Amino acid sequence: MRTAKEGAPQKEAVEVLVNYQIAPGVFRLHLRSPQVAEAIEGGQFVHLRINGGDTLLRRPLSVCQADNGEIHILYAVVGKGTSLLAEKPIGDNSMDVLGPLGREWPIDEGVKAPLLVGGGLGIAPLGKLAHYFRDKSIPVTIIQGGQNAERLLVRDDHKDVERDIRFATDDGSFGYHGLVTELVKEAIAEKEYDRVYICGPEVMQQAVSKITLEAGIETFVSFERRMACGIGACLGCVIPTTEGLKRVCADGPVFNATEVMWDDAVTSRV
Amino acid sequence: MTPSPQEFDMSVKIGSLVMRNPVTVASGTFGSGKEYADFVDLGSLGAIVTKGVSAVPWTGNDGRRIIETASGMLNSIGLQNPGVEAFCSHDLTWLRVHAPQATIIVNVSGHTVDDYVEVIDRLESEPDVAAYEINISCPNVDKGGLAFGVSADQSFEVTAACRARTTRPIIMKLTPNVTDIAEIACACEHAGADGVSLINTVLATSLDIERRVFRVERKVAGLSGPAIKPIALRMVYAASQAIGIPVIGMGGIACPDDAIEFMLAGANAVAIGTGNFLDPTLTTQCIERIESYGRAQGFDRASDLTSALKG
Numbered sequence: 001m002r003t004a005k006e007g008a009p010q011k012e013a014v015e016v017l018v019n020y021q022i023a024p025g026v027f028r029l030h031l032r033s034p035q036v037a038e039a040i041e042g043g044q045f046v047h048l049r050i051n052g053g054d055t056l057l058r059r060p061l062s063v064c065q066a067d068n069g070e071i072h073i074l075y076a077v078v079g080k081g082t083s084l085l086a087e088k089p090i091g092d093n094s095m096d097v098l099g100p101l102g103r104e105w106p107i108d109e110g111v112k113a114p115l116l117v118g119g120g121l122g123i124a125p126l127g128k129l130a131h132y133f134r135d136k137s138i139p140v141t142i143i144q145g146g147q148n149a150e151r152l153l154v155r156d157d158h159k160d161v162e163r164d165i166r167f168a169t170d171d172g173s174f175g176y177h178g179l180v181t182e183l184v185k186e187a188i189a190e191k192e193y194d195r196v197y198i199c200g201p202e203v204m205q206q207a208v209s210k211i212t213l214e215a216g217i218e219t220f221v222s223f224e225r226r227m228a229c230g231i232g233a234c235l236g237c238v239i240p241t242t243e244g245l246k247r248v249c250a251d252g253p254v255f256n257a258t259e260v261m262w263d264d265a266v267t268s269r270v
Numbered sequence: 271m272t273p274s275p276q277e278f279d280m281s282v283k284i285g286s287l288v289m290r291n292p293v294t295v296a297s298g299t300f301g302s303g304k305e306y307a308d309f310v311d312l313g314s315l316g317a318i319v320t321k322g323v324s325a326v327p328w329t330g331n332d333g334r335r336i337i338e339t340a341s342g343m344l345n346s347i348g349l350q351n352p353g354v355e356a357f358c359s360h361d362l363t364w365l366r367v368h369a370p371q372a373t374i375i376v377n378v379s380g381h382t383v384d385d386y387v388e389v390i391d392r393l394e395s396e397p398d399v400a401a402y403e404i405n406i407s408c409p410n411v412d413k414g415g416l417a418f419g420v421s422a423d424q425s426f427e428v429t430a431a432c433r434a435r436t437t438r439p440i441i442m443k444l445t446p447n448v449t450d451i452a453e454i455a456c457a458c459e460h461a462g463a464d465g466v467s468l469i470n471t472v473l474a475t476s477l478d479i480e481r482r483v484f485r486v487e488r489k490v491a492g493l494s495g496p497a498i499k500p501i502a503l504r505m506v507y508a509a510s511q512a513i514g515i516p517v518i519g520m521g522g523i524a525c526p527d528d529a530i531e532f533m534l535a536g537a538n539a540v541a542i543g544t545g546n547f548l549d550p551t552l553t554t555q556c557i558e559r560i561e562s563y564g565r566a567q568g569f570d571r572a573s574d575l576t577s578a579l580k581g
Binding site: 008009010011049054055056057058080081098226227228229230231232233234235236237238244245250 | 298299300301305306308309321329330334335336337338339340341342343345347350495496544546547548549550551
């Protein structure tokens with residue numbers, strides 16, 4: 001048997017501990033996966049093999065929390081694979097993950113005033129990062145957006161992290177009525193942030209990073225793409241960057257916002 | 271059944287190339303090995319077949335590159351690669367340092383006959399290259415690729431041109447998108463190939479009915495995965511019956527028993543492709559299974575499986 005290097009990805013059988021709907025079409029999944037839980041960092045993902053039906057490929061899923069041998073995942077039911085996943089009962093042990101995969105959010109020591117911006121399911125990859133800053137007693141501002149109140153997913157998860165959480169909804173059913181971009185403008189006018197982390201729809205990432213980069217704040221974003229291997233081999237998930245095509249799975253999913261060729265990246269996604 | 275205490279010989283030969291076992295990987299699914307080093311002991315594989323390498327860098331295709339289909343997947347990668355120079359300085363150097371035991375077969379891509387020759391000429395001075403696999407079957411590029419592999423005459427021409435440049439083993443990678451695979455395989459053999467590998471992906475497509483558009487920008491892509499395994503088995507059998515040189519069989523191997531099936535169909539070695547995406551340890555499992563199956567069936571060597579089909 002090969003012994004894994006510390007932090008190196010591995011294949012691990014998982015058991016379903018929790019799998020329930022938290023909003024229409026959105027599920028919360030907890031898996032027992034001790035080795036991945038121990039090694040994974042905020043912003044990394046796992047590649048889940050969902051056995052059943054005629055689906056073939058693994059599904060890349062970002063991990064929002066990892067603790068006590070468990071990894072916590074939010075997923076939207078969007079197709080065959082996630083529909084099968086939604087039917088997995090508690091105790092199911094038919095699946096395995098590859099992980100941890102991808103590059104984590106950079107959290108160098110110098111960061112003292114981070115701003116986290118999440119849209120829709122994009123709040124998930126920011127979860128572990130928020131807890132990291134809590135543990136370091138670094139005050140965090142979180143700006144979370146969604147279509148409506150029930151799409152402000154897991155908004156209670158961050159209550160214990162930091163009280164400065166601001167919400168925006170498209171329909172005004174909770175928090176600010178409008179886009180997160182307005183809240184971001186407000187926030188950076190009030191306080192001097194030294195790092196921004198964004199995850200959400202690409203047009204939202206593009207719009208927010210434009211604001212924060214213009215304000216001179218170092219900004220990181222996280223991409224989502226369809227993937228086959230998940231480990232950098234197949235070149236199925238590339239995005240255009242200033243340094244050429246980069247793989248979302250292995251060079252990302254986290255990228256410095258300045259290196260992304262935004263217009264090409266957003267339109268290349270079909 | 272108790273395994274026989276005698277040695278079981280796992281090695282197989284493709285021309286002068288000795289592979290320590292019959293299990294290799296399909297080009298494009300395994301990078302140059304580095305990406306799998308956390309999951310597989312690269313030196314334990316029969317060989318690593320690298321991603322396709324061209325004379326100059328290729329950027330690959332725009333738009334969606336991966337589409338899942340029923341028990342399969344479409345890809346439209348388009349042979350993105352950094353070119354042979356970067357391949358030598360990065361990939362081969364990495365392998366030399368981190369996987370010195372690995373047997374390396376470089377997959378060679380080109381738009382023209384001269385392109386193939388240029389890549390081989392550059393690689394001839396690299397001592398770590400054990401053999402070449404010549405890709406005359408990629409459905410995802412506009413020039414060359416598949417165009418060579420659907421014609422017996424052009425397959426002969428590419429093979430002969432490569433043969434003239436090297437004494438290393440040459441394996442021609444064949445497409446299933448032909449009427450008579452035996453004719454193409456024979457042309458390669460007559461032109462001096464040491465082996466053939468098949469099948470590359472099956473030409474296919476997928477449509478989005480809501481947007482009423484093709485899901486892939488080039489309108490065609492390559493189908494792989496378990497969906498194509500029965501097609502691949504039939505073609506491996508047909509090719510192996512027609513030629514005297516070894517066959518590397520592949521196409522939809524998704525579990526160790528699938529690898530056995532290809533050996534019985536007449537393959538001298540097998541390659542895991544899309545199966546690596548499903549389980550990055552599948553190659554290792556196939557090696558173990560071929561040995562345990564071979565012993566259990568009473569054989570002395572893995573190569574016995576190639577002629578073991580009873581009919």
